[in-house]
Amino acid sequence: MDFELGQEQLMLKTSARDFLDRECPKQLVRAMMDDPKGYSPDLWRKMADLGWMGLVFPEEYDGVGSTFVDLAVLLEEMGRALVPGPFLPTVVLAGRPILLAGTEEQKKRFLPAIASGDMLMTVAFMEPGGSLEASGIKLEARPSGGDFVLNGTKLFVPDAHVADYILCVTRTKDGAAPEDGITLFLVDAASAGIHTEVLKTMTGEKLCEVVFRDVKVPRDNMLGELHQGWPIVQRLMQEAAVAECAWMLGGAQWVLETSVDYAKERVQFGVPIGRFQAIQHKCANMAVEVEGATSITYYASWAVAENDPGLPLAASMAKAWCSDIYKHVAAEGIQIHGGFGFTWDHDMHLYLKRAKACEVAFGDGDYHREKVAQLLEI
Amino acid sequence: MDFKYTLEEEAFREKVKDWLAENMKELPEWWSNRDIARPELDSKEYLDFCIWWHRKLNAAGFLGITWPKEYGGRGGTVMEQVVFYEELAKHRAPGPFNVHGMGWIAPAMLAFGAEEHKKHFIPRILSCDDIWCTLYSEPEAGSDMAAVETKAVEDGDDFVVNGQKVWTSGGHYSDWAVLLARTDPDASKHRGLSYLFFDMRTPGVTLRPLVQITGHADFNETFLDDVRIPKNQILGEKNQGWYVATAALEFERSGASAAIHRENSVKDLIDMARKTERGGQPLSRDPLVRQKLAQLYIEANVCKYMDLRGLTRLLRDGRPGPEGVISQLLGVETGQRLQLVAMELLGPYSQLVRGSRYAYEHGRWQESFLQSRGSSIATGTPEIKRNIIGMRVLGLPRSY
Numbered sequence: 001m002d003f004e005l006g007q008e009q010l011m012l013k014t015s016a017r018d019f020l021d022r023e024c025p026k027q028l029v030r031a032m033m034d035d036p037k038g039y040s041p042d043l044w045r046k047m048a049d050l051g052w053m054g055l056v057f058p059e060e061y062d063g064v065g066s067t068f069v070d071l072a073v074l075l076e077e078m079g080r081a082l083v084p085g086p087f088l089p090t091v092v093l094a095g096r097p098i099l100l101a102g103t104e105e106q107k108k109r110f111l112p113a114i115a116s117g118d119m120l121m122t123v124a125f126m127e128p129g130g131s132l133e134a135s136g137i138k139l140e141a142r143p144s145g146g147d148f149v150l151n152g153t154k155l156f157v158p159d160a161h162v163a164d165y166i167l168c169v170t171r172t173k174d175g176a177a178p179e180d181g182i183t184l185f186l187v188d189a190a191s192a193g194i195h196t197e198v199l200k201t202m203t204g205e206k207l208c209e210v211v212f213r214d215v216k217v218p219r220d221n222m223l224g225e226l227h228q229g230w231p232i233v234q235r236l237m238q239e240a241a242v243a244e245c246a247w248m249l250g251g252a253q254w255v256l257e258t259s260v261d262y263a264k265e266r267v268q269f270g271v272p273i274g275r276f277q278a279i280q281h282k283c284a285n286m287a288v289e290v291e292g293a294t295s296i297t298y299y300a301s302w303a304v305a306e307n308d309p310g311l312p313l314a315a316s317m318a319k320a321w322c323s324d325i326y327k328h329v330a331a332e333g334i335q336i337h338g339g340f341g342f343t344w345d346h347d348m349h350l351y352l353k354r355a356k357a358c359e360v361a362f363g364d365g366d367y368h369r370e371k372v373a374q375l376l377e378i
Numbered sequence: 379m380d381f382k383y384t385l386e387e388e389a390f391r392e393k394v395k396d397w398l399a400e401n402m403k404e405l406p407e408w409w410s411n412r413d414i415a416r417p418e419l420d421s422k423e424y425l426d427f428c429i430w431w432h433r434k435l436n437a438a439g440f441l442g443i444t445w446p447k448e449y450g451g452r453g454g455t456v457m458e459q460v461v462f463y464e465e466l467a468k469h470r471a472p473g474p475f476n477v478h479g480m481g482w483i484a485p486a487m488l489a490f491g492a493e494e495h496k497k498h499f500i501p502r503i504l505s506c507d508d509i510w511c512t513l514y515s516e517p518e519a520g521s522d523m524a525a526v527e528t529k530a531v532e533d534g535d536d537f538v539v540n541g542q543k544v545w546t547s548g549g550h551y552s553d554w555a556v557l558l559a560r561t562d563p564d565a566s567k568h569r570g571l572s573y574l575f576f577d578m579r580t581p582g583v584t585l586r587p588l589v590q591i592t593g594h595a596d597f598n599e600t601f602l603d604d605v606r607i608p609k610n611q612i613l614g615e616k617n618q619g620w621y622v623a624t625a626a627l628e629f630e631r632s633g634a635s636a637a638i639h640r641e642n643s644v645k646d647l648i649d650m651a652r653k654t655e656r657g658g659q660p661l662s663r664d665p666l667v668r669q670k671l672a673q674l675y676i677e678a679n680v681c682k683y684m685d686l687r688g689l690t691r692l693l694r695d696g697r698p699g700p701e702g703v704i705s706q707l708l709g710v711e712t713g714q715r716l717q718l719v720a721m722e723l724l725g726p727y728s729q730l731v732r733g734s735r736y737a738y739e740h741g742r743w744q745e746s747f748l749q750s751r752g753s754s755i756a757t758g759t760p761e762i763k764r765n766i767i768g769m770r771v772l773g774l775p776r777s778y
Contacts, residue, residue: 317680
């Protein structure tokens with residue numbers, strides 16, 4: 001029994017923190033909010049050189065062969081620094097499903113390219129209906145000769161405008177159950193018939209509408225079996241939820257530390273405001289919430305790494321907790337900073353906005369509590 | 379990071395499970411069947427039951443697992459203790475009694491006591507031959523525990539003690555007590571206290587029962603009038619009592635057992651929600667009820683994994699560290715929320731107590747709901763815990 005990071009994980013954490021402090025200052029984060037690409041190719045290249053893109057892929061695919069817990073450590077630091085760009089979409093949303101469900105040929109084709117930093121990817125799951133259920137997947141993939149033809153609209157697709165490939169969740173059959181007839185395709189983003197529009201978001205993150213009009217996809221680009229894609233999507237959503245939690249944890253930790261530091265320095269009524277219990281107890285509540293997020297997120301990331309049967313429950317518990325607490329912690333961070341926290345110049349609002357975006361990604365607290373209820377057979 | 383247990387730990391777990399399977403058959407039927415009324419919690423029958431089960435656990439060698447064999451302990455590992463409490467919780471078996479003796483007095487004595495005292499008292503705590511109580515709080519020293527005014531004055535070979543203590547749980551059936559008393563009135567308040575212990579039958583000790591909001595009389599006021607305590611009945615040095623008391627409070631057992639208890643309670647609530655119909659359908663189909671039950675389950679698990687992090691710190695560093703107070707705080711508040719949800723599910727029936735024909739499970743939830751209000755007062759209020767988190771974990775300035 002040992003529920004703490006190991007030596008190597010602590011080293012990874014420290015080196016990632018140092019690197020991002022240096023290479024990803026808030027000026028860069030802010031610049032990328034208005035940048036058409038939304039990420040820095042220079043930073044992307046440096047992260048790839050550190051082996052981050054291939055961290056969780058086996059060495060035979062030019063990866064580092066580390067575990068999902070190591071990835072969580074990295075994501076925590078990236079969430080703290082608010083690293084802009086398609087890291088999570090490329091590695092977790094697309095790379096992991098290819099590793100878990102891809103053919104040998106697909107793994108050889110995509111994973112080394114991801115690991116080297118040469119390929120950007122994303123997943124196109126949600127549609128304008130906003131549903132996270134299989135019944136919400138309407139984008140049609142129709143067989144045509146040896147290929148498939150895709151028609152439909154995907155919404156909230158992260159970084160589709162810069163992605164080289166899009167993992168697209170499609171409907172290939174209207175079965176008795178909505179879960180039957182879901183098929184995944186690796187779609188070349190340069191294919192004819194794909195129209196991508198970047199949506200204006202509160203965070204400046206690049207979420208896109210992607211319209212597919214008669215987009216041809218070769219059969220070889222099918223990930224998993226025809227009609228049988230839903231279990232791959234479920235696993236993807238669980239891993240994505242856990243990854244998002246690690247990201248949220250890092251941000252919440254930054255807010256806590258920054259707010260506590262401010263409460264020690266800011267003087268009102270002749271004393272640091274951190275001496276007032278009204279402020280101190282706010283900070284204590286934030287500490288409880290962040291410590292809880294740390295505990296449940298690392299447990300869930302361990303469940304991914306070990307392929308533990310408790311993963312679906314762990315992922316939903318973690319996502320429900322982290323979605324709620326990040327939002328609360330970020331709001332309290334602004335409150336403790338008073339007027340300064342409400343200014344555009346202070347970084348606190350970047351975290352409040354990100355907390356909202358993270359909350360709704362892959363299911364909010366209410367959604368995952370209902371999932372927990374179902375898994376417990378309530 | 380590794381949540382697995384060693385082969386030795388798993389073998390020990392099997393031993394515990396076998397023992398529980400065999401011995402839980404002897405438990406009275408009311409223990410597991412909630413539809414049978416249990417004895418009143420402050421009755422002689424309930425006390426005898428607690429002592430009987432405690433002695434069985436001790437005879438089987440499951441108590442004082444980490445304490446040295448020479449004092450009657452098992453000489454085992456922290457992880458064996460964790461495994462034992464996990465199994466107790468999973469099997470929903472009763473825990474050990476002599477809660478103060480087992481929880482902090484024996485550990486404090488092992489850390490700070492004289493050899494003769496350890497040899498004499500530790501085995502008697504384990505066997506429940508001596509039941510112990512704690513005399514810290516006073517009418518004017520609650521959250522501000524270091525403000526105790528009870529005086530202990532040296533006189534020959536004794537301390538002579540005068541003062542009043544309050545909230546003495548189990549004082550009326552206790553044989554021995556630990557006492558926080560002022561031995562140097564001129565020193566600053568934390569540096570003038572000593573940690574003494576004495577026989578409750580000593581002349582000058584008077585108890586007056588206090589009735590709790592549950593209607594049970596489990597705690598007392600304790601009056602000490604010229605009580606003579608031999609000078610050698612002290613833990614730690616004279617005037618170092620504050621540090622002994624705070625160290626003793628850190629001896630609370632770590633691990634997942636409290637969390638498993640909470641998880642069991644959530645499962646009881648789920649069961650209640652399935653069985654209880656409102657508006658023609660089970661409460662378990664109500665989306666709001668489902669949200670609340672799931673949230674309690676999540677909180678119980680967040681506590682569980684916080685506790686396991688605390689356990690890791692204990693295993694790595696030998697002590698749980700101040701962060702332990704974080705999981706204690708969440709645990710207490712989750713436990714209270716759970717009781718509130720239970721009462722909500724019962725709706726109009728939540729008003730009915732033991733003795734009423736319509737009372738759900740003979741009013742056990744009403745008792746545990748009322749009892750839960752005390753959990754945020756005993757051993758440090760959430761307000762004090764938040765102060766401790768502020769000061770000791772976050773490094774904020776002292777607020778008082």
